[in-house]
Amino acid sequence: VYPFIEAENAADSGNVKRACTLLKVSRAAYYAHRCAKPSARARQDAELTEEIVAIHDESNGTYGTPRLHAELRARGRRHSRKRVARLLRAAGRAGRAPKRWRTTTVPDPAVDTPADLIKRDFSCSASDINVRWCGDITYIHTWEGWLYLATVIDLGSRRVVGWATADHLRTDLIAEALNNAVAHRRPAPGVIFHSD
CATH class of the missing domain: 3.30.160 (Double Stranded RNA Binding Domain)
Structure with missing residues (x-):
């Protein structure tokens, strides 16, 4: 709707009121859309998101919020940890946690260890x-x-x-x-x- 009103306004007649009435749009909404600019906070968030994604890619996707926050501080960017977490989430990224080691073989401490009959000689003929x-x-x-x-x-x-x-x-x-x-x-x- 708004591009049509822009075109109507650019024409010789330049009647925004008439175009808005025909399209059932308020003039205030049209002018708000025309003058809409991202806020300073939104611009900072976009810039910070780019840097967060770059750091995340440098770490091969392993860095989560705590390490990203520390890396940003080391680069002189001071932002809250919650803001970094929100922007990381909004970018569709997450840190990767290391896999936990599972102990599968647990020797019985009450049993004596049997003798090694092979004596670690795994050569063969x-x-x-x-x-x-x-x-x-x-x-x-x-x-x-x-x-x-x-x-x-x-x-x-x-x-x-x-x-x-x-x-x-x-x-x-x-x-x-x-x-x-x-x-x-x-x-x-x-x-x-x-x-x-």
Whole structure:
């Protein structure tokens, strides 16, 4: 509506009152729109938002409000923390928190530590097949939650000889992986299994 009134005003007749009446717009609204300028605060916010986005990009998206606020202060820009948070939110940005470490293996303090029969020698030769096995557990994040994978690896052939998956970290998972390895390889008595 307002561009049409602007065009009418620019014409020779220059009758803003008539155009506003025809379009059912008050003249005050037209002039308010025509003279509307962003306030000084809005201009400062726009300038500060640009700087916040630049700092956020420099940090690869890791900086949140506290670090952005500190960085702005170091650059001589003194603004409240809440203002920085509001502008960061308005820009559609957020800081990234580091992932928390989950402890998955907790040894029982009452049990004696078994002897290391391999003595940290993980070298192998072709004749060492089904002599020394090694095992570990890893966890995989899926859409339905955590999936735990236990594996048994033959150090002689460097192949996975047994494995098992479950949604828990109980002893059954490791026992199932070992049973799977024994069923597939049928080792001679005396095979050494090393695990943490």
